[in-house]
Amino acid sequence: MSDDKQSPSRRRLIKSLVFVPMGVGAAGALHGGLQTAGAAATAAPEGKPNPYTPTFFNADEWRFLNAAVDRLIPHDEHGPGAIELGVPEFIDRHMKTPYAHGSIWYMSGPWLDAPPEFGYQGKLPLCDILRVGMKNFDNHCAQQFNGKKFADLDKGQQEAMLKEAEGNKLKFPDISGKIFFANLLAETRNGYFADPGHGGNKGMGSWKMIGYPGMRADYLDWVEVRDRAYPIPPVDLAGNRG
Amino acid sequence: MAIVKTKVDAVIVGAGWTGAILAKELTDHGLNVVCLERGPDRDTQPDFAYPRVVDELEGSVHRRYLQALAQETVTIRHGVNDTAVPYRQMGSFKPGTGVGGAGSHWSGAHFRPLPEDFLLRSNMEQRFGKKLLPENMSIQDFPITYDELEPSLDHFEYVCGTSGKAGVINGQVQEGGNPFEGSRKREYPLPPNPNYLGSEWFYKAAKEMGYHAYPIPASNASRAYINPYGCQMGPCNACGFCSDYGCLNYSKASPNANVWPVVRGRKNFEMRTHAQVLKVNLADDKKTATGVTYLDAQGRETEQPADLVLLCAFSLYNVHLMLVSGIGTPYDPVTKTGTIGKNYSYQNLNRVVMYFDETVQANPFIGIGGAGATFDDLNGKQNDPTKSGFVGGGIVWARQPGAGPVRGIPTPPGVPNWGSAWKKSVKEVFRHQFYYEVQGSCMSYDDAYLSLDPTYKDAFGRPLLRMTFDWHDNEIKASQFLVGKAQEMCKVLNPLAMKGDAKKDGQHYDVTQYQSTHTCGGAIMGKDPKTSALNKYLQSWDVSNVFAPGANAFPQNNGYNPTGLVGGLAYWCAKAIREQYLSNPGPLVQA
Numbered sequence: 001m002s003d004d005k006q007s008p009s010r011r012r013l014i015k016s017l018v019f020v021p022m023g024v025g026a027a028g029a030l031h032g033g034l035q036t037a038g039a040a041a042t043a044a045p046e047g048k049p050n051p052y053t054p055t056f057f058n059a060d061e062w063r064f065l066n067a068a069v070d071r072l073i074p075h076d077e078h079g080p081g082a083i084e085l086g087v088p089e090f091i092d093r094h095m096k097t098p099y100a101h102g103s104i105w106y107m108s109g110p111w112l113d114a115p116p117e118f119g120y121q122g123k124l125p126l127c128d129i130l131r132v133g134m135k136n137f138d139n140h141c142a143q144q145f146n147g148k149k150f151a152d153l154d155k156g157q158q159e160a161m162l163k164e165a166e167g168n169k170l171k172f173p174d175i176s177g178k179i180f181f182a183n184l185l186a187e188t189r190n191g192y193f194a195d196p197g198h199g200g201n202k203g204m205g206s207w208k209m210i211g212y213p214g215m216r217a218d219y220l221d222w223v224e225v226r227d228r229a230y231p232i233p234p235v236d237l238a239g240n241r242g
Numbered sequence: 243m244a245i246v247k248t249k250v251d252a253v254i255v256g257a258g259w260t261g262a263i264l265a266k267e268l269t270d271h272g273l274n275v276v277c278l279e280r281g282p283d284r285d286t287q288p289d290f291a292y293p294r295v296v297d298e299l300e301g302s303v304h305r306r307y308l309q310a311l312a313q314e315t316v317t318i319r320h321g322v323n324d325t326a327v328p329y330r331q332m333g334s335f336k337p338g339t340g341v342g343g344a345g346s347h348w349s350g351a352h353f354r355p356l357p358e359d360f361l362l363r364s365n366m367e368q369r370f371g372k373k374l375l376p377e378n379m380s381i382q383d384f385p386i387t388y389d390e391l392e393p394s395l396d397h398f399e400y401v402c403g404t405s406g407k408a409g410v411i412n413g414q415v416q417e418g419g420n421p422f423e424g425s426r427k428r429e430y431p432l433p434p435n436p437n438y439l440g441s442e443w444f445y446k447a448a449k450e451m452g453y454h455a456y457p458i459p460a461s462n463a464s465r466a467y468i469n470p471y472g473c474q475m476g477p478c479n480a481c482g483f484c485s486d487y488g489c490l491n492y493s494k495a496s497p498n499a500n501v502w503p504v505v506r507g508r509k510n511f512e513m514r515t516h517a518q519v520l521k522v523n524l525a526d527d528k529k530t531a532t533g534v535t536y537l538d539a540q541g542r543e544t545e546q547p548a549d550l551v552l553l554c555a556f557s558l559y560n561v562h563l564m565l566v567s568g569i570g571t572p573y574d575p576v577t578k579t580g581t582i583g584k585n586y587s588y589q590n591l592n593r594v595v596m597y598f599d600e601t602v603q604a605n606p607f608i609g610i611g612g613a614g615a616t617f618d619d620l621n622g623k624q625n626d627p628t629k630s631g632f633v634g635g636g637i638v639w640a641r642q643p644g645a646g647p648v649r650g651i652p653t654p655p656g657v658p659n660w661g662s663a664w665k666k667s668v669k670e671v672f673r674h675q676f677y678y679e680v681q682g683s684c685m686s687y688d689d690a691y692l693s694l695d696p697t698y699k700d701a702f703g704r705p706l707l708r709m710t711f712d713w714h715d716n717e718i719k720a721s722q723f724l725v726g727k728a729q730e731m732c733k734v735l736n737p738l739a740m741k742g743d744a745k746k747d748g749q750h751y752d753v754t755q756y757q758s759t760h761t762c763g764g765a766i767m768g769k770d771p772k773t774s775a776l777n778k779y780l781q782s783w784d785v786s787n788v789f790a791p792g793a794n795a796f797p798q799n800n801g802y803n804p805t806g807l808v809g810g811l812a813y814w815c816a817k818a819i820r821e822q823y824l825s826n827p828g829p830l831v832q833a
């Protein structure tokens with residue numbers, strides 16, 4: 001649906017929005033502070049990953065993880081990437097939680113094959129889905145690319161491989177490539193978007209990019225505002241301001 | 243049995259909405275009551291205190307307030323000849339645990355059923371003849387009427403500080419409310435909440451389509467309020483962490499904030515948490531219960547003798563407890579005999595997301611749990627099955643309980659799930675989108691039921707509850723019809739893009755997609771012990787000192803969220819116990 005084919009009702013609706021009066025602040029009126037915050041993040045040079053020593057993943061897994069999350073959420077003109085926001089650190093730390101060890105999943109057998117609409121039916125908890133998946137993925141790459149592991153491939157090859165995993169086209173011996181990919185992507189997004197206290201989303205970089213006020217949790221004064229973008233930058237659980 | 247506790251008048255299994263209501267009503271009456279709750283104790287302070295409570299990773303990924311499936315879950319299959327597999331990770335529905343139950347992390351949409359919902363089968367047969375209903379559709383009338391239940395529904399709304407606009411008071415239609423609703427005796431305790439953009443636009447679109455939009459009744463307080471028990475509520479601050487989260491603000495009605503505070507200190511009441519009830523103990527003749535067996539906080543098997551056993555463990559677990567305890571006869575889908583497990587039903591939910599340009603400040607991170615706008619022009623009597631092609635009905639609504647990026651940012655059609663193009667899209671759309679949902683009724687069928695799984699066990703060695711459920715043609719047609727109307731409505735708003743479809747012909751129930759925790763039926767109320775598990779007072783036909791209030795009692799699901807009716811039925815059940823049962827224990831309705 002494209003905007004130039006506006007229906008009369010659409011035009012009416014747009015007109016009925018009260019626009020900000022001209023004058024102070026009008027220039028930034030529609031997107032105000034948020035646009036600026038987003039722009040700042042965008043203009044920033046690629047951040048350095050902070051030195052972090054993984055304690056869950058081994059060296060090969062860590063290389064895989066860093067390469068993969070960099071493809072899933074790259075640094076680009078739209079904002080910070082997964083690497084500079086510390087997503088690998090988040091995932092490494094997250095793997096040691098009871099959640100990643102399957103504490104809230106039903107983990108008893110027998111394990112039967114079932115159509116995808118019945119959900120994950122494997123016996124590995126999240127931390128092992130990622131580990132076993134990385135190993136299978138690396139072995140697969142080594143076979144296909146003359147001994148090269150995933151992290152050794154060029155970016156285009158990496159992207160192509162991830163796409164194949166997403167589309168369930170990679171057949172691994174120990175785990176479904178699609179399930180591995182889905183969990184890897186979910187963890188990457190969690191690390192990118194969750195509160196910085198969990199190890200990722202450094203400096204609330206992703207929140208600034210999308211204009212999310214984070215943990216403010218108090219908007220009664222803004223429910224009925226229609227003519228201005230929400231102006232207050234994010235705050236995190238520790239009370240830091242973005 | 244190592245430990246046997248002193249006998250009490252009543253033992254309540256579960257500390258959610260129904261448990262809290264029964265505890266309040268029966269301790270008011272002087273009974274000695276013990277409540278056994280499998281989860282931890284929880285209260286607004288400190289468990290739901292800011293900022294800890296609004297952690298999206300903890301709340302929506304680790305599901306801190308929800309039941310851990312590791313202990314207990316269900317198995318699911320589509321058809322009676324299939325092998326069921328466990329519900330290993332939470333998706334489609336999210337039962338609660340801990341004091342407050344799902345009543346602490348619900349959203350607050352608080353509907354009453356329509357008068358015609360109570361007499362669905364009779365209404366359909368009278369209006370359209372017996373041939374209209376498919377043979378396998380096992381819908382039944384409720385054994386009570388709207389008018390009988392009205393005082394209980396009203397009382398529950400006043401306990402919850404429900405914010406809304408009455409549509410019909412004493413038969414008079416009120417401007418701004420739902421003209422199709424059953425007549426009520428008085429206004430809602432509080433006026434509606436403010437409209438966020440999506441609901442404001444909903445009114446415009448509904449008007450253009452000729453629908454009668456009204457504010458969703460929401461138990462998210464729009465003003466400061468003190469309920470009839472003296473519990474205080476503060477105005478909802480639109481925090482955006484409602485569904486899945488406890489309220490940081492004493493604004494969302496919950497057992498924790500609105501009922502338990504007055505019951506907890508009573509001398510004739512005791513709350514025992516980390517108390518997992520394993521079964522109801524029956525006398526040899528299986529006609530009376532002697533109490534329950536549970537595992538205490540130290541894992542010791544403990545017996546709690548009681549004169550009355552009140553199953554308040556949520557619809558699914560009420561049925562599970564009845565099945566593992568041998569209360570009544572399990573339903574058999576082949577012979578269509580037996581009643582425990584019969585008529586399991588669900589809710590037919592579909593969503594349409596609309597994307598706008600950056601001038602449209604939809605701010606989905608702002609949220610007020612149950613608040614928004616809806617209409618009943620396609621629900622209840624307004625739906626003519628001979629024209630629409632389906633029995634039942636549904637509502638379309640604009641609701642915004644609050645969204646954050648960990649909970650997921652929907653992207654327009656064609657956008658990939660990762661990479662630069664995805665990033666560009668989430669950045670562009672995050673604050674400029676909202677959704678309308680269709681929440682439809684779900685009929686009950688001979689082949690949709692609950693039973694015990696032959697293979698899988700819970701952490702306590704009991705067979706898991708097995709759910710046999712799939713969508714039937716009627717619900718798929720309903721989804722197509724109602725989503726079609728919702729899409730027409732969305733088009734009136736002319737978004738840049740739209741995403742969201744109706745269920746496709748032959749589509750199976752997908753347990754990985756959240757659809758709602760409105761699981762219903764399985765131990766239904768009715769007039770005849772041959773076709774229902776409970777009588778009109780929620781009393782077991784088979785074991786007369788067992789009552790099982792909860793959505794398990796619905797013979798089928800209507801187009802609304804269940805809790806208004808669940809709370810109303812709990813008060814109705816408590817009244818029958820107080821006024822009829824205690825002076826003359828035994829069956830309240832002669833079979």
Ligand SMILES: Cc1cc2nc3c(=O)[nH]c(=O)nc-3n(C[C@H](O)[C@H](O)[C@H](O)COP(=O)(O)OP(=O)(O)OC[C@H]3O[C@@H](n4cnc5c(N)ncnc54)[C@H](O)[C@@H]3O)c2cc1C
Nearest residue numbers: 256258259260280339343344345349350351519555803805
């Ligand atoms: C995310 C979410 C949003 C929702 N939103 C809405 C909404 O907007 N509107 C609406 O109408 N409804 C909504 N609901 C549904 C609503 O929460 C339920 O209808 C309501 O809470 C049911 O009350 P109940 O007393 O039957 O069960 P619950 O409130 O769930 O309480 C049952 C309690 O029993 C305990 N229990 C279970 N088994 C045992 C056992 N064996 N031993 C001891 N204790 C046990 C559980 O731990 C739990 O605490 C929502 C539900 C969820 C999960």
Ligand code: SF4
Nearest residue numbers: 478479481484489494
């Ligand atoms: S949206 Fe309102 S009612 Fe819901 S949790 Fe936040 S403050 Fe409480």
